Amino acid sequence: MPNFYSAVLVNHREPLRIVETPAVTPPSGHLTVDVDFAGVCGTDVHLTDGRLPVPLPLVLGHEAVGRVRALGSGVTEDTLGAPLAVGDAVTWASNIACGSCFYCVEEQERSLCGNRKVYGINLGADDWPGGSGGYGQQMLLQPGTTLVRLPDALAPEQVVALGCAGPTVVHGLFGPARPSVGDTVVVQGSGPVGLASAMYAKLAGAATVIMVGAPAARLELATSIGACDVAIDITEMTDAADRIAAVTKLTPGGRGADLVVEATGFPPAVEEGMRLCRRNGRFLVLGQYTDHGQTPLNPHLITKGQLRVYGSWAFSGADYVKYVSTLPRLAERFDLRRLVTTFTLDAANEALQAMRDGTVMKAVLTPSASFGGEPTEKAGGAA
Ligand SMILES: [Zn+2]
Numbered sequence: 433m434p435n436f437y438s439a440v441l442v443n444h445r446e447p448l449r450i451v452e453t454p455a456v457t458p459p460s461g462h463l464t465v466d467v468d469f470a471g472v473c474g475t476d477v478h479l480t481d482g483r484l485p486v487p488l489p490l491v492l493g494h495e496a497v498g499r500v501r502a503l504g505s506g507v508t509e510d511t512l513g514a515p516l517a518v519g520d521a522v523t524w525a526s527n528i529a530c531g532s533c534f535y536c537v538e539e540q541e542r543s544l545c546g547n548r549k550v551y552g553i554n555l556g557a558d559d560w561p562g563g564s565g566g567y568g569q570q571m572l573l574q575p576g577t578t579l580v581r582l583p584d585a586l587a588p589e590q591v592v593a594l595g596c597a598g599p600t601v602v603h604g605l606f607g608p609a610r611p612s613v614g615d616t617v618v619v620q621g622s623g624p625v626g627l628a629s630a631m632y633a634k635l636a637g638a639a640t641v642i643m644v645g646a647p648a649a650r651l652e653l654a655t656s657i658g659a660c661d662v663a664i665d666i667t668e669m670t671d672a673a674d675r676i677a678a679v680t681k682l683t684p685g686g687r688g689a690d691l692v693v694e695a696t697g698f699p700p701a702v703e704e705g706m707r708l709c710r711r712n713g714r715f716l717v718l719g720q721y722t723d724h725g726q727t728p729l730n731p732h733l734i735t736k737g738q739l740r741v742y743g744s745w746a747f748s749g750a751d752y753v754k755y756v757s758t759l760p761r762l763a764e765r766f767d768l769r770r771l772v773t774t775f776t777l778d779a780a781n782e783a784l785q786a787m788r789d790g791t792v793m794k795a796v797l798t799p800s801a802s803f804g805g806e807p808t809e810k811a812g813g814a815a
């Protein structure tokens with residue numbers, strides 16, 4: 433079997449290393465894929481920095497699109513029942529819930545399953561040598577993976593453009609906080625989660641979407657693709673009170689927003705977001721993925737405002753299916769390709785740095801096209 437290359441996190445706070453691995457024949461119930469595009473996520477930056485416990489060595493990459501390379505016995509169709517053949521373009525959810533715990537069975541909230549296996553995060557390279565993350569030219573997908581064959585109309589770049597932010601927003605926004613037709617929606621944050629929130633709010637019929645974020649290049653991108661109507665740059669309007677006054681003035685009757693989505697990861701944004709809501713409004717805290725600590729918060733805002741405050745964690749396989757099913761409409765309305773900056777697999781460290789610095793909206797690796805696109809011919813040449 434031919435070998436393939438992966439960019440591997442061997443030790444925290446060290447550059448990823450290119451490692452050569454023998455390809456595997458998929459066992460029964462499994463399949464292998466050639467990874468064409470793999471998103472580089474803010475979470476990957478945190479993982480390389482050692483801020484979350486993960487098995488090492490680890491092939492990062494929990495957002496990917498590729499083609500079926502080989503099907504193990506018994507694998508004949510995708511999660512929706514569409515027939516699968518070698519060469520089909522596919523995408524898959526990063527996480528596999530156990531299906532038998534309290535959250536899986538009684539709550540039906542698989543995103544909260546404590547036993548989830550997640551490609552690129554908790555499947556170590558030693559435990560899963562057939563390819564355990566998207567920063568590799570091949571991956572071995574295991575039974576229970578939510579896998580969707582892509583419609584011909586969708587380009588793989590469009591599928592990977594929002595990365596895990598897409599299904600994360602589908603899970604968060606279309607729970608109880610959901611935007612309604614005619615709503616004024618404020619999105620705090622202009623990274624992939626903020627951008628996806630703005631796009632889905634528009635798609636759901638929001639009358640006005642106001643984005644509050646930085647840097648300017650990301651706000652310009654969000655505005656130019658039509659994801660928001662007004663953008664407020666927090667590096668220009670540095671005082672929170674000024675921002676609250678400016679945003680409130682833009683809402684009907686100066687009452688505040690019907691829905692505010694926090695997508696910043698910056699704890700003080702939570703109180704600011706509550707102050708941007710109208711009374712009886714909804715506030716969705718979606719951006720506090722990493723624990724960045726305490727923030728002062730006046731709880732009187734919640735009672736007096738009669739605010740409905742929601743949290744949302746990750747996404748399930750079902751959310752991923754919903755996300756892929758809405759992508760054609762999203763791609764029709766917004767130029768998703770403009771979000772993407774590609775890097776070859778051997779430039780994975782530069783891609784991580786670009787995400788760390790916020791100099792690109794979405795860094796995406798091109799594993800199968802890297803190393804000349806012919807890893808077998810270069811076997812032994814790049815370790
Ligand atoms: Zn479970």
Ligand SMILES: [Zn+2]
Pocket residue numbers: 473474475494495595596597
């Ligand atoms: Zn991600």
